[in-house]
Amino acid sequence: MTTEIAVEDRESAPRLDNQDPSIFGQTPWQTVGPFFHYGLPWKGGADLVGTSDMGARPDLFADEHYVLNRSSSTGTPDGVVIELAGQVFDAKGVPILDAMIEIWQANAAGRYASVDDARDDAPLDPHFIGFGRASVDADGVYRFRTIRPGRVPGPGNTLQAPHLAVSVFGRGILKRLATRLYFDGGDGNDVDPVLCAVPEARRHTLIARQQADGRWWFDIHLQGDRETVFFAL
Amino acid sequence: MSAARRDPIAYARDDDGMPPSLVPDYRSTVDRSPRQPLIAIPPTLTETTGPDQWDRLMVGPQGLDLTAQHKGVPQGQRIIVSGRVLDDRGRAVPNTVLEIWQANAAGRYIHSADSWDAPLDPNFTGAGRVVTDAEGRYSYVTIRPGAYPWGNHKNAWRPGHIHLSLLGPAFATRLVTQMYFPDDPLIEIDPIANAVPMPARQRMVGRFDIKTTKPAWALGYLFDVVLKGRDETPFEDDHHDH
Ligand SMILES: [Fe+3]
Numbered sequence: 218m219t220t221e222i223a224v225e226d227r228e229s230a231p232r233l234d235n236q237d238p239s240i241f242g243q244t245p246w247q248t249v250g251p252f253f254h255y256g257l258p259w260k261g262g263a264d265l266v267g268t269s270d271m272g273a274r275p276d277l278f279a280d281e282h283y284v285l286n287r288s289s290s291t292g293t294p295d296g297v298v299i300e301l302a303g304q305v306f307d308a309k310g311v312p313i314l315d316a317m318i319e320i321w322q323a324n325a326a327g328r329y330a331s332v333d334d335a336r337d338d339a340p341l342d343p344h345f346i347g348f349g350r351a352s353v354d355a356d357g358v359y360r361f362r363t364i365r366p367g368r369v370p371g372p373g374n375t376l377q378a379p380h381l382a383v384s385v386f387g388r389g390i391l392k393r394l395a396t397r398l399y400f401d402g403g404d405g406n407d408v409d410p411v412l413c414a415v416p417e418a419r420r421h422t423l424i425a426r427q428q429a430d431g432r433w434w435f436d437i438h439l440q441g442d443r444e445t446v447f448f449a450l
Numbered sequence: 451m452s453a454a455r456r457d458p459i460a461y462a463r464d465d466d467g468m469p470p471s472l473v474p475d476y477r478s479t480v481d482r483s484p485r486q487p488l489i490a491i492p493p494t495l496t497e498t499t500g501p502d503q504w505d506r507l508m509v510g511p512q513g514l515d516l517t518a519q520h521k522g523v524p525q526g527q528r529i530i531v532s533g534r535v536l537d538d539r540g541r542a543v544p545n546t547v548l549e550i551w552q553a554n555a556a557g558r559y560i561h562s563a564d565s566w567d568a569p570l571d572p573n574f575t576g577a578g579r580v581v582t583d584a585e586g587r588y589s590y591v592t593i594r595p596g597a598y599p600w601g602n603h604k605n606a607w608r609p610g611h612i613h614l615s616l617l618g619p620a621f622a623t624r625l626v627t628q629m630y631f632p633d634d635p636l637i638e639i640d641p642i643a644n645a646v647p648m649p650a651r652q653r654m655v656g657r658f659d660i661k662t663t664k665p666a667w668a669l670g671y672l673f674d675v676v677l678k679g680r681d682e683t684p685f686e687d688d689h690h691d692h
Contacts, residue, residue: 234632236657244627246627255561255575256576262508278560282577285508309481370495373457388482389479444484446489
């Protein structure tokens, strides 16, 4: 009677880990989970215009653990100041209470504050960076104060309509969901190269509408009849 | 607009190590994952640019030592995590910020919604930021986070992990991930880690490293973060005439 014990096999099995060149590649995404509030949003992260506490949730942890500070005051950017707000809904239409939104946008002249936007035909605004981050509040509402972006070139000689790049994070969201916010009645919405790549019946999910109080409202539906269009980048 | 303007160079698409949006074993994904396919869009300046002045946004101390943010020393195993931020062709990503948050040694978050009955540590917050140097290197000191139970299924425990968030150079390079530890048997039964197919899952497992371990002070772990790189395939100018 013989028993084979494959000790050699076990010992030679490679122990793959982060440092192993044989599996080198993009680090996989993982969810932010439910407890990101003391690590990611900062006071003023959702206020791209002035200085305030918008965006943070210091109510969710003790004050001595608030190790992240507010944005520095940069002065007032050019352009039309707008407020954006909305909610993130799950498949059952329930607002998600542990979601986080980020925005990235051009300034009023249509220029990104980035070394990779090297154009000389649109000015930088020293008071505008264009990146914002907001946790939703206790009612599941996110809010930003920013300026209405100008138009930015698209592929070829096209011109994009005013828009914001939007990222959605949260518990149960394994990978950032990337979408865009356009403005109802925005200049060039009908010819925007990205909006035109979206089936017409779903374009409305990317359009913010102005409320009676002047705020722009943009809800995000993760799933269901009104599912927001998300992009592969 | 100048007619001679060239379209921006795209970043790579997701490689095959990315998790899908829907992973039924991770229950929260069921109602929170899109069912429509993602729509691929052409790269525009919107996706190929990103905030490089994050230091004007997130002011405050850089948390190089998460064990030194309070009056006393936190409980637990002190560790030094170091590595590089690279793109998917192995090129360094300098001057980019890593945001870090984690549970304490007992697996408890300071967050008020964390109801796990393990002790808080008054000397540990578990949040910080570090910035990569010119070679893409970073290093920070912290406490090894403990495992914690969660409500996903019966007897569910998350392996110890450190949450990491990176902006990278562009909107397209945004990454949020988790770093795991090599001796942790919970990884292979964790629905969140298992959302990533093998062998890419092992990219999230750090390596114990005796060279960066400081004698009588802290254990060293290595963890490189790999972001999407620009797809520098030349434009197909040769074919334009066909
Ligand atoms: Fe966690």
